[in-house]
Amino acid sequence: xxxxxxxxxxxxxxxxxxxxxxxxxxxxxxxxxxxxxxxxxxxxxxxxxxxxxxxxxxxxxxxxxxxxxxxxxxxxxxxxxxxxxxxxxxxxxxxxxxxxxxxxxxxxxxxxxxxxxxxxxxxxxxxxxxxxxxxxxxxxxxxxxxxxxxxxxxxxxxxxxxxxxxxxxxxxxxxxxxxxxxxxxxxxxxxxxxxxxxxxxxxxxxxxxxxxxxxxxxxxxxxxxxxxxxxxxxxxxxxxxxxxxxxxxxxxxxxxxxxxxxxxxxxxxxxxxxxxxxxxxxxxxxxxxxxxxxxxxxxxxxxxxxxxxxxxxxxxxxxxxxxxxxxxxxxxxxxxxxxxxxxxxxxxxxxxxxxxxxxxxxxxxxxxxxxxxxxxxxxxxxxxxxxxxxxxxxxxxxxxxxxxxxxxxxxxxxxxxxxxxxxxxxxxxxxxxxxxxxxxxxxxxxxxxxxxxxxxxxxxxxxxxxxxxxxxxxxxxxxxxxxxxxxxxxxxxxxxxxxxxxxxxxxxxxxxxxxxxxxxxxxxxxxxxxxxxxxxxxxxxxxxxxxxxxxxxxxxxxxxxxxxxxxxxxxxxxxxxxxxxxxxxxxxxxxxxxxxxxxxxxxxxxxxxxxxxxxxxxxxxxxxxxxxxxxxxxxxxxxxxxxxxxxxxxxxxxxxxxxxxxxxxxxxxxxxxxxxxxxxxxxxxxxxxxxxxxxxxxxxxxxxxxxxxxxxxxxxxxxxxxxxxxxxxxx
Amino acid sequence: xxxxxxxxxxxxxxxxxxxxxxxxxxxxxxxxxxxxxxxxxxxxxxxxxxxxxxxxxxxxxxxxxxxxxxxxxxxxxxxxxxxxxxxxxxxxxxxxxxxxxxxxxxxxxxxxxxxxxxxxxxxxxxxxxxxxxxxxxxxxxxxxxxxxxxxxxxxxxxxxxxxxxxxxxxxxxxxxxxxxxxxxxxxxxxxxxxxxxxxxxxxxxxxxxxxxxxxxxxxxxxxxxxxxxxxxxxxxxxxxxxxxxx
Numbered sequence: 001x002x003x004x005x006x007x008x009x010x011x012x013x014x015x016x017x018x019x020x021x022x023x024x025x026x027x028x029x030x031x032x033x034x035x036x037x038x039x040x041x042x043x044x045x046x047x048x049x050x051x052x053x054x055x056x057x058x059x060x061x062x063x064x065x066x067x068x069x070x071x072x073x074x075x076x077x078x079x080x081x082x083x084x085x086x087x088x089x090x091x092x093x094x095x096x097x098x099x100x101x102x103x104x105x106x107x108x109x110x111x112x113x114x115x116x117x118x119x120x121x122x123x124x125x126x127x128x129x130x131x132x133x134x135x136x137x138x139x140x141x142x143x144x145x146x147x148x149x150x151x152x153x154x155x156x157x158x159x160x161x162x163x164x165x166x167x168x169x170x171x172x173x174x175x176x177x178x179x180x181x182x183x184x185x186x187x188x189x190x191x192x193x194x195x196x197x198x199x200x201x202x203x204x205x206x207x208x209x210x211x212x213x214x215x216x217x218x219x220x221x222x223x224x225x226x227x228x229x230x231x232x233x234x235x236x237x238x239x240x241x242x243x244x245x246x247x248x249x250x251x252x253x254x255x256x257x258x259x260x261x262x263x264x265x266x267x268x269x270x271x272x273x274x275x276x277x278x279x280x281x282x283x284x285x286x287x288x289x290x291x292x293x294x295x296x297x298x299x300x301x302x303x304x305x306x307x308x309x310x311x312x313x314x315x316x317x318x319x320x321x322x323x324x325x326x327x328x329x330x331x332x333x334x335x336x337x338x339x340x341x342x343x344x345x346x347x348x349x350x351x352x353x354x355x356x357x358x359x360x361x362x363x364x365x366x367x368x369x370x371x372x373x374x375x376x377x378x379x380x381x382x383x384x385x386x387x388x389x390x391x392x393x394x395x396x397x398x399x400x401x402x403x404x405x406x407x408x409x410x411x412x413x414x415x416x417x418x419x420x421x422x423x424x425x426x427x428x429x430x431x432x433x434x435x436x437x438x439x440x441x442x443x444x445x446x447x448x449x450x451x452x453x454x455x456x457x458x459x460x461x462x463x464x465x466x467x468x469x470x471x472x473x474x475x476x477x478x479x480x481x482x483x484x485x486x487x488x489x490x491x492x493x494x495x496x497x498x499x500x501x502x503x504x505x506x507x508x509x510x511x512x513x514x515x516x517x518x519x520x521x522x523x524x525x526x527x528x529x530x531x532x533x534x535x536x537x538x539x540x541x542x543x544x545x546x547x548x549x550x551x552x553x554x555x556x557x558x559x560x561x562x563x564x565x566x567x568x569x570x571x572x573x574x575x576x577x578x579x580x581x582x583x584x585x586x587x588x589x590x591x592x593x594x595x596x597x598x599x600x601x602x603x604x605x606x607x608x609x610x611x612x613x614x615x616x617x618x619x620x621x622x623x624x625x626x627x628x629x630x631x632x633x634x635x636x637x638x639x640x641x642x643x644x645x646x647x648x649x650x651x652x653x654x655x656x657x658x659x660x661x662x663x664x665x666x667x668x669x670x671x672x673x674x675x676x677x678x679x680x681x682x683x684x685x686x687x688x689x690x691x692x693x694x695x696x697x698x699x700x701x702x703x704x705x706x707x708x709x710x711x712x713x714x715x716x717x718x719x720x721x722x723x724x725x726x727x728x729x730x731x
Numbered sequence: 732x733x734x735x736x737x738x739x740x741x742x743x744x745x746x747x748x749x750x751x752x753x754x755x756x757x758x759x760x761x762x763x764x765x766x767x768x769x770x771x772x773x774x775x776x777x778x779x780x781x782x783x784x785x786x787x788x789x790x791x792x793x794x795x796x797x798x799x800x801x802x803x804x805x806x807x808x809x810x811x812x813x814x815x816x817x818x819x820x821x822x823x824x825x826x827x828x829x830x831x832x833x834x835x836x837x838x839x840x841x842x843x844x845x846x847x848x849x850x851x852x853x854x855x856x857x858x859x860x861x862x863x864x865x866x867x868x869x870x871x872x873x874x875x876x877x878x879x880x881x882x883x884x885x886x887x888x889x890x891x892x893x894x895x896x897x898x899x900x901x902x903x904x905x906x907x908x909x910x911x912x913x914x915x916x917x918x919x920x921x922x923x924x925x926x927x928x929x930x931x932x933x934x935x936x937x938x939x940x941x942x943x944x945x946x947x948x949x950x951x952x953x954x955x956x957x958x959x960x961x962x963x964x965x966x967x968x969x970x971x972x973x974x975x976x977x
Contacts, residue, residue, distance in 0.1 A: 071894030071930045195961040202961065206890055213895030214886045215878040216831020216871035220896060223830035231825070256814070275813075277821040351835055351843060351896040351929050400833070400896030401929050434836040573957040625958060636952040637893060637935070644931025666840035666927060675921035677933040679950060685957040688964035 047176035049138055050184060051109040052082055052131030054096070055176035059159050061088040062096050063132075066103065066110035067120040068372050069209065070402035071641075072695040073634035074120035076207045078128055080630060081121070084201040085132030085193060088172060089158040095208050100378040101393040113396075114373040116407045116525060118598035118693025121630055125691050126192075133190045135179075142178035143170045195628060195688050204633035209398070220400045221370030224357040226427035230259055231276035232419050233283045234430060236440050237267040239292040239659035240520045244269055248287040255282050264418050272419065276431050295520040295659040303446060303519050303656060304342070310469030310515035311340065311450040317467070317515040318486045321496050324509030326454075329463035333454025337548045339541055340450050341719045343533040344653040345443040347661075347669060348526055352400020353437040354412040358420035359427040360385050365392045369413055370399035372406040380410045384417035403645070404525030409442060409477065435664040442524025443654050445471035445490075449537035454509070459549035461560060463509035466494070466538065472516045473530075476523050490514050492530035493595050493700065494538070501531060501597045504567030505560040521656060527645055528699035531597035535700035536707065536721070539593035543708045544717050553592050553708065554580055566625060566687065567594055570601040573685040574623035578605035588618060591708025593701040598693030600626040604701035606678070608709035614731040615710055615723065617647070617676070622698050623683035627690035636682040639698050643680045646702025647672040651730050653722045676730050801864055804829070805873025815861030819853075820844045822860040823870060831871035831899050835927070842926030845900035846870050852907040871899035874906060882906045885943035889951050893930035900926050905940050914946050 046056035054062035063082045069075040075095045083093050103110045111127065112119075136156065143161040144151040147168060155162050159172040195202060212218040237244060247269050249261035257278040262270045269288060273279035310317075330336055356369040358381070365385035371377045374396040381392045394413075399406055416430040432440075447470025454463035474481045474489050481489065493501045494512045503512075526532070546556035554575050561568040571594040575581075580590065587609045594603035607619040622639045629635055651670045655662040663669040707718045710728065718726050802809045802819075804827060811826045823829045823846070832855060835843030839854035846855045847869040874880045878887075882905045885891075892898045901924070908915055908923040915923070920937055928936070934952065941949025 071892070073893070195964065198961070207892075209895070210887050210890050210892055211878065213892035213898050214883045214902060215874070216829075216899050218895055219830060220833075222834065223824075225828060225830070275817070275821060275825050277817055277825070349929060351833070351841070351894065351927065353834065399894060401894045403929070431834070434838075569958070573955075577955045577957065621955075623957065632954055632956075633890060633952065636954050637890070637932075640934050640952065641893060641931035644933060645929065648929075665838055666836050667838060671841075671927045671929065672931070672933075673927065674924040674933045674937065677931075677937075679953070680934055681953040681955060683955040683957050687959050688961050 047179060049135040049176060049179045050131055051106065052128060053086060053135035055139070055172050057173045057176075059089065059171050059173035060092050060094060061086060061159065061172065062094050064096050064098050064110065066098050066113045067124065068113070068115040068374065068396060068399060068402065070115070070370075070372065070399035070406070072120065072638060073207060073631065074115065075209060076205065076634060077121045077630045078124065079208055080201045080203075080205055081125055081128050082132035084198055085129045086136050087156045087159070090200050090205060092159065093208070097396060099393055099395055100375040101390070103375070104378075104389055113375045114407070115402070116372050116404060118600075118696040120695070122599060122691035122693055125628075129192050130187050130190050133192060134185050134187070137185045137190070138179040138182050139172050139175055141182055142175040146170065146175060146178065201630055202628070203631070205631055207634070219397055220352050221357065221368055221397050222352055222355045222400065222429075222431060224368040224397070224429060226357065226359065229357070229427040229429055230272050230274060230423070231279050232262075232270045232272045232416070232428050232430040233276060233279035234264065234268060234270040234415060234432060234436060235283055235288070236436065237290050237292065238439060239290070239296050240522060241295050242293040242659070243267050243291040245289040245291050247289070252282040252286050258282050260422075261286065262419050262422060264415050268415065270415070270419055270430070272423070272428065276429070280433055292659060298520055298656055298659045300344070300656045304448070307446065307448045307469045307517050308340070310517040311448055311467055313515060316485065316517075317513055319511055319513045320486070320488055320491050321494065321503075321510055321512040323507070323511075324463070326463045326465040326509040326511035329509035330452050330454035330465060333462060334457045335455040335459075335548060337453040337455070337541075337545045338451070339544055339717065339719060340448065341537045341540065342448045343446065343536060343721050345446045345521060345523075345656070346526060346649050346652055347438050347441045347443060347654045347663070348401070348403045348405035349438060349441075349666075349669065349671065350399075350401030350403060350405055353434055354405070354432040355430060356412045356416035357427055357429040358413075358416040359425065360417060360420045361425045363387065363391055365417065366395070367393075367413055367417060368395045368397065369410075369416075370402075370406060371396055371410065371413070372399065372402045372404075373408055373410065376408050377410045377413045380413045381417050384414055385421060403527040404529065405441065407525055409524065434666070438654070438664045438669060439661045440522070441654070441661075442477070442522045444526035444532065444649070445473055445523040445530075446519065446521075447471065447490075447533045449533070451537060451541040453541070453545045453548075455545065455549050459551060461505075461507055461545060461549075461556075464505075464507045465511040465513075466541075467513040467515060468534070468537070469515040469517050470533070471518050471521070471523050473523050473525065475516060475518050485516075487514060487516055490516070490530055491534065493534040493597055500599050502564070502567075504564045504571075504594055504596060504601075505557070506563045507560065519656075520659070528597060528642075528696045531595060531696070531700035532646075532649060532703065535593065535595040536704045539595060539701065539704035540707050540711070540717065540719070543591070543711060552581075557592075557594065566601050567596060569687075570594065570623045570625045570685050571603040573683050574603035574605050574621055577623065577681065577683045578607075578619075578621035580605060587713075589709050589713040591705045591710070591712055593704035593708060595700045595704070596697070597700050598697045599690065600624055600692030600694065600697035602698045602701050604698070604705035606705040606709040608706060608713055610710065610713040611731075613728050615728050616731055617678040617706055617709075619679045619681070620702065620705065621681045621683060622701065623685050624694070624698050625685045625687055626692035626694050626697065627686060628688055629684050629686045630694075632684055635684055635694055638694050639682040640680045642696075642699040643702050644672045644677065646699045647676065647706070647730065649721065650703055650706060651722050651724065672730070800860055802860065802868060803866070804868045805870060806867075811860070813860060816859045819846065819855040819858045819860045819863050819868070823855065823868075829870055829872055833896055833899055835897065835900075840927070841897070842900040842904060843897050845903045845926065847903055847907060850907065850910060852904050869903075871903060874903065880906060881943040882909065882939070885939040888942060889935050889939045891932050891935040891939050893932055897926055897928045898932075901928065901932075901936055905936070905943070908940065909944055914944055915940060917948075
């Protein structure tokens with residue numbers, strides 16, 4: 001492909017729905033499953049039945065999706081939900097990504113586009129199913145009108161409508177045009193199908209996007225190509241909070257391909273060139289003077305001291321749960337257990353480094369960006385360009401990983417738009433080097449936790465006190481979410497109330513506190529967010545307490561979970577499928593954990609052996625109750641991925657030294673590789689009475705169940721991450 | 732040809748030698764793939780000789796023409812006007828517009844940029860384009876004309892990709908492995924597949940390699956069904972949890 005342009009800079013199979021097309025003049029990207037590609041490509045136009053469904057004459061059903069696809073399979077899942085109610089032929093379903101400007105222009109008919117917090121399916125399942133059902137009702141109405149019969153006399157299967165009395169048949173593609181004259185049904189009259197009647201939803205349907213991901217055809221944001229495009233490499237002050245003083249552009253400006261050196265903001269400089277490699281090499285050699293600011297002496301060691309002080313301090317602390325009198329009960333207990341745990345900053349390290357392509361003219365501003373929140377990207381483009389939202393657009397190709405990094409902040413969009421504004425009409429593709437990506441992440445917050453338990457003389461857990469001392473995500477990025485200094489988000493998974501992230505244990509005397517201790521390091525949501533650290537703290541400590549009580553870790557937990565039947569059921573399912581209590585090969589040890597996040601219940605059992613300081617993880621069995629399991633095969637994919645990402649956080653750390661991050665590439669920041677991966681088994685244990693998340697919930701039990709297995713193997717608890725701090729490594 | 736240009740060339744050759752080590756060495760502290768390292772070093776020496784021979788070309792050839800590199804990518808010849816040390820990755824992506832090969836780390840660690848060079852997997856982010864002259868470069872776009880390479884078929888059968896960003900490299904690494912070892916063991920896979928996947932598709936990658944190889948081995952996703960069935964869904968308040976118990 002030596003032509004320099006691709007029509008929309010998105011996928012090569014993108015094409016434009018002409019302005020006259022019935023789809024309302026939308027120019028959208030199509031992503032097709034293998035089975036339907038040729039049909040759809042041959043006929044891009046079609047009848048929009050409603051916002052969610054476009055039917056083409058060849059019966060291809062285009063399902064519109066507003067949430068971002070970053071690998072979690074949400075496009076497939078959302079298409080399944082619409083197709084289920086639409087009663088169309090799954091083999092003829094294609095998906096189409098809407099853009100934020102289109103969403104705004106139609107009064108946000110597609111609602112929230114933000115994709116995070118494992119909300120993609122659970123946050124939109126009701127209205128997308130209603131959209132599919134409404135389209136079906138209208139297609140049946142159109143056929144009924146054609147035949148002059150009542151719609152009640154019709155049945156439909158795989159997009160073929162049949163008048164049962166006469167045997168007459170019409171396909172969706174034949175009646176779609178006639179729906180244009182119909183009034184959509186009142187959403188209140190729509191009765192959705194029961195899960196027991198599902199044929200597409202709840203089934204392990206193939207992903208809609210695999211074919212383009214095995215031949216290089218899928219285009220991520222970084223693959224955007226536009227006529228006349230130039231490239232930008234960027235460097236922010238290595239010390240967070242530092243400033244850019246000056247740079248010597250003349251030192252590099254004579255080099256081949258260099259177009260400009262740009263001050264992007266108070267701490268950032270970029271080189272623009274006709275090739276990203278040329279820009280990056282020149283930036284590396286650009287003489288830059290930084291004012292490293294107040295934090296240039298900061299280090300992980302200093303931060304640890306301040307956070308550890310927060311474990312016993314009385315300032316800036318609040319108790320989210322205070323049942324009974326935990327401190328008193330612990331003091332009076334016949335046996336006490338105490339431990340301090342620590343978890344480091346970790347980086348997202350998405351495989352696709354942060355990037356954004358921007359083109360700004362006097363009256364139009366556009367960005368092409370892999371984003372978890374294209375509407376936020378649109379807002380940023382509008383703000384930077386000074387143009388109103390309706391003169392802006394944010395095209396949102398698939399993401400090469402998101403994991404929370406590509407959420408609300410959209411820092412790379414701000415930078416790309418700022419640079420592009422200086423070159424009107426010239427598309428600028430900004431790419432962060434891996435070093436920049438890992439030095440300027442929004443890291444998973446660092447935290448310490450002190451736990452104390454009091455056991456009765458019968459070995460029952462009578463009192464538990466838990467205090468987290470660590471950095472707050474809300475304080476960094478959304479202080480408005482903190483009310484009266486009480487930042488509950490950092491206690492995710494410890495909540496008393498049912499719903500999203502409830503504690504699964506009943507303890508007579510229970511105190512759960514948070515001491516906010518912030519650092520100068522930017523923090524943010526990292527797949528599973530605070531359930532990661534909180535799951536480790538509590539679940540590893542539960543094993544310590546069980547051991548002190550002389551109880552089996554599973555039995556010890558069960559005794560505390562009678563009032564939390566869903567937590568218990570999932571724990572039991574994991575234990576059962578893992579064969580808890582059954583003999584293991586010599587030298588292999590098990591660990592168990594359970595926790596809750598994102599509305600789903602999860603539990604895990606790991607099998608580990610230890611050779612000296614080398615940890616081998618053999619098998620991990622993970623159970624989840626996400627309420628309605630929409631696609632078992634994709635649930636398994638997310639569970640398998642959670643094991644890999646969770647194992648990364650056992651062996652990786654973004655260390656602070658001299659105010660900056662030390663680990664800036666994969667040579668110093670170890671990522672789990674093939675040879676380290678255990679066999680993963682997924683246990684799907686649904687109850688079909690709620691919609692829970694899938695992408696994030698299981699990660700919170702991965703690290704603790706492995707850590708508990710290691711602790712069992714070496715007879716000494718693992719309390720510090722990464723494992724290197726305990727002298728261990730995963731092999 | 733002036734002395735300055737000669738000096739540039741010598742520097743460039745030095746860079747080649749440095750980068751070959753990184754490009755060949757690969758992943759996570761593993762031994763390089765058997766044989767690969769020696770073969771490529773031999774080729775490197777030949778390449779150097781080819782380079783040196785450039786100094787004896789007639790002076791009438793312009794500097795610019797000298798700078799043009801000839802690359803054979805997916806069976807097609809291309810002439811590109813780039814610095815000899817520009818990594819092959821960026822020539823493919825920016826000069827030839829072939830974006831299937833991905834940028835991940837720039838230091839030959841992650842494998843997202845893997846291409847075949849005369850059938851061998853090479854990390855193109857750290858491989859100078861000039862060193863690829865006279866060799867056959869195959870990228871993900873050229874692995875098969877219809878996505879029908881056995882590795883691609885297996886990848887589709889098992890729905891291996893999640894985000895998909897690393898998969899071009901994974902697929903090319905797997906295809907090269909099967910070329911060298913048609914019936915790989917798990918240990919072979921561990922050694923050859925050092926590419927990073929942040930989505931964690933490793934289990935399916937392993938299974939798909941076994942599927943493509945027809946080894947009859949390898950476990951893909953293991954899914955146990957527990958809990959309730961849809962027709963016995965948890966009722967109001969969900970007091971009936973028997974079915975959800977192990």
